[in-house]
Amino acid sequence: MLINQLAHRTGVSTRALRHYDGLGLLSSRRLGNGYRDFAESAVEEVRRIRLLLDIGLGLQAVAQVLPCFDQDGALTACPTARERLRGQIRDLDSSIAELQRTRGLLAGALDDLVDI
């Protein structure tokens, strides 16, 4: 599929998709006219990239972790990547706890200790 269609199906801008593709993160080939031709699997790949970006990885790290997903989206092999993501989850938990603590402090300052 062409880049515009992939953008519509994923909600990601063509600019970002070209960037991901330039880093070799997407299954794509080139048509005779030079246009990118994305495989159907690229949709799922984009979802994974966004997931990994969301957890705080950079694109460089994404490039290392992405190949470790199997077709079902599970991370069975790649012990290194698994350990890295475990660490990322721990960081995520820390962030969540920190945000909750901060939220409590702020709500306290607002004298609204209950919900907003």
Place this chain on the structure above:
Amino acid sequence: MLINQLAHRTGVSTRALRHYDGLGLLSSRRLGNGYRDFAESAVEEVRRIRLLLDIGLGLQAVAQVLPCFDQDGALTACPTARERLRGQIRDLDSSIAELQRTRGLLAGALDDLVDI
């Protein structure tokens, strides 16, 4: 107190403190030699600034909200600021929920649905 001491007591770099002071966010005057002389209250002011930065405000927004804290650290007056911070808390809650959702997705990919 001098800037280095404030930096030590707050854990914030002198660079950041000068930046805050340049924006008028800190109680300071100048000694005869031009050195900044921070009031004791600056310690608490720095804590508030960091809190507000942590919840996602920029320094410009901090400058608007900061004067609304009373001496006890409560935000009693300034309805505009209060409303802004309420909104910020809502955003914070959204962020927390999103992080938790993301964490769930990632843990699922790791086949570690329980705790890490």
Place this chain on the structure above:
DNA sequence: GTAAGGTTTGACATGGGTGTCAAGGTCAAG
């Protein structure tokens, strides 16, 4: 005097994913 360590201002760098614009190729429809 001079060395050391604090301080001042100013300017520039940084990150890093994405927006945006430029200049141009491709192709189907009228």
Place this chain on the structure above:
DNA sequence: CTTGACCTTGACACCCATGTCAAACCTTAC
């Protein structure tokens, strides 16, 4: 042929709190 919609690469802007470096002043200790 022309128009318009799509695609290409490349370059630059941005955010914005903070790091970092330079040049210079103040003070104290030796």
